[in-house]
Amino acid sequence: MLMKIKTLPFLLAGFSTVFAAICSNGKTVGNAACCQLFPLLADLQENLFDSPCNEPVREVLHLAFHDAMGFSIRGGVGGGSDGSIITFASIETTFPENTALVGVIGWVTPLIARHNFSDGDFLHFAAAVGIATCPGAPRPNFLLGRPQARAPAESGLVPNASDSVTAILARFADVNINPSEVVALLAAHSVAADYDTDPVIPGAPFDTTPGIFDTQIFTEVLLRGVLFPGNGSNVGEVLSPLRGEVRLQSDFEIARDSRTACLWKELVGNQARMQSQFKAAFSSLSVTGQNTAAMVDCSDVIPIPAPVTVPPFFPQGFTSADIEDFCPSVQLPPLSTLPGPAPIVDSA
Ligand code: HEM
Structure with missing residues (x-):
């Protein structure tokens, strides 16, 4: 795959020099081994x-x-x-x-x-x-x-959704992932769906925007739960705010535990912070x-992802009054409420 190595020296801080390579598809990479x-x-x-x-x-x-x-x-x-x-x-x-x-x-x-x-x-x-x-x-x-x-x-x-926060944080600590990184990694649940926790609604997402890597998971898990979207309470599942949306017990508790609630709330509506913290934590997880x-x-x-175009929001019918606040010292950002009645969230 490597066509030729061009010695394009990049001077980095500390005066070390690395050489870039141009691969046969015309892409430049920092290390020729990456062309493959x-x-x-x-x-x-x-x-x-x-x-x-x-x-x-x-x-x-x-x-x-x-x-x-x-x-x-x-x-x-x-x-x-x-x-x-x-x-x-x-x-x-x-x-x-x-x-x-x-x-x-x-x-x-x-x-x-x-x-x-x-x-x-x-x-x-x-x-x-x-x-x-x-x-x-x-x-x-x-x-x-x-x-x-x-x-x-x-x-x-692998932690279960029904595990205690203490057990979950201990298991992650055992792979060198700290509580702040655990919270950031749970941004992955913004693009996730459930098949096994409540099998009668396969593909039920954990937030209203499962096709977008956004902060809605952090907002929506803090909304007061009122219903079970499928066949009632299952192991690892707790009350959800919205029909069609599954809420994991682990997400619910991590969002409310004194060790992690402020870390969770800091990511509500803060796309840039979520991105940088997820990126760093995911780097650790992947090695x-x-x-x-x-x-x-x-x-x-790795390709550069498309940006998120929709600003963070409260789903239809919800406002900051519906947030269960376990970290009063962190201010919620102002979020507007989508117009219309509360939705039934589609499966992903
Ligand atoms: C506190 C730790 C975690 C627990 C207890 C947990 C639990 C779960 C559960 C129960 C599901 C639903 C699985 C199913 O029914 O098919 C799920 C889905 C998922 N989780 Fe987590 N998870 C955790 C952390 C993570 C992390 C760190 C990542 C990645 C960085 C992640 C990525 C996903 C993804 C992508 C799905 C969706 C899978 C699909 O759509 O098929 N989870 N998680």
């Missing part, structure tokens, strides 16, 4: 992420998250963001937390076979490319160089258990 990613990028764009922020985007991101959690700073439970959830799919998809991921592994398997990357590089590159198709997303970083996974992760390492010193920064291969 362009055929995979094109394949993903044509054959998996062929519309912005689609179901494969959500499912690949979900898969990458579950893969990343297969690690502990104390060692011994898995290789983290190493693609083991694909390499050892026959084992890891028997874990209760991963049974719903069989389908997406089937979707990505032919793409993996057409390229020459480790399963970990494939998965975490695909997740970054997928996020970048969502309007409003930050441009994720991507580091190349994960060795092929050597062993499956253990079961039980859990990896030796980043041996990896090459190929972030410049």
Whole structure:
């Protein structure tokens, strides 16, 4: 894929010099090793992420998250963001937390076979490319160089929606992710949908704009819950403010817990802050258990996402009076209310 290496020296702070390369498709990258990613990028764009922020985007991101959690700073439970959830799919998809991921592994398997990357590089590159198709997303970083996974992760390492905030924060701390990063990572639920928590309404999103990587999740999870959108209360589900929208117990509690409520409220209506915090936290998540010193920064291969065009809002019928405020010291930004009656949120 590399056509020629042009020695374009870029002087960086500290006077170190790096050399850019021009790949055969005419794109300039900071490191020639990154050129090999362009055929995979094109394949993903044509054959998996062929519309912005689609179901494969959500499912690949979900898969990458579950893969990343297969690690502990104390060692011994898995290789983290190493693609083991694909390499050892026959084992890891028997874990209760991963049974719903069989389908997406089937979707990505032919793409993996057409390229020459480790399963970990494939998965975490695909997740970054997928996020970048969502309007409003930050441009994720991507580091190349994960060795092929050597062993499956253990079961039980991914938090459940019914877990306590203490248990959730402890599990993330064990992969080196702090509470502020946990809150920022939950921006992923702005483009997510639910299939298993309440199976009678498959595809029910967690906010009113599942096709946009925005801050609505942070606003809408703070609205007072009044109904169950499906067949009543399920494990891990709590009252939702809107018909058609599922609310996870974990999102609800993280938004209200004294350790995380202010971090959550700071992201309400603040797209720029959400983007920068998600980008940083997702960088960490995508390299859990990896030796980043041996990896090459190929972030410049990731496309630049389209901006979000709709300003943050309260859904129809809601105002700041409907917010359950667990952090009075943080001011809510002024948000206008969409006109009309309260909506029934469409499945994603
Ligand atoms: C507190 C930790 C978390 C819990 C308890 C949690 C729980 C859940 C649950 C229960 C679902 C619905 C799954 C289904 O029914 O199909 C879901 C969906 C999803 N989650 Fe999370 N999650 C957490 C953190 C994250 C993080 C850190 C990410 C990524 C950065 C993420 C990305 C997603 C995505 C993309 C989906 C949608 C999958 C789809 O549409 O098929 N989650 N999550």
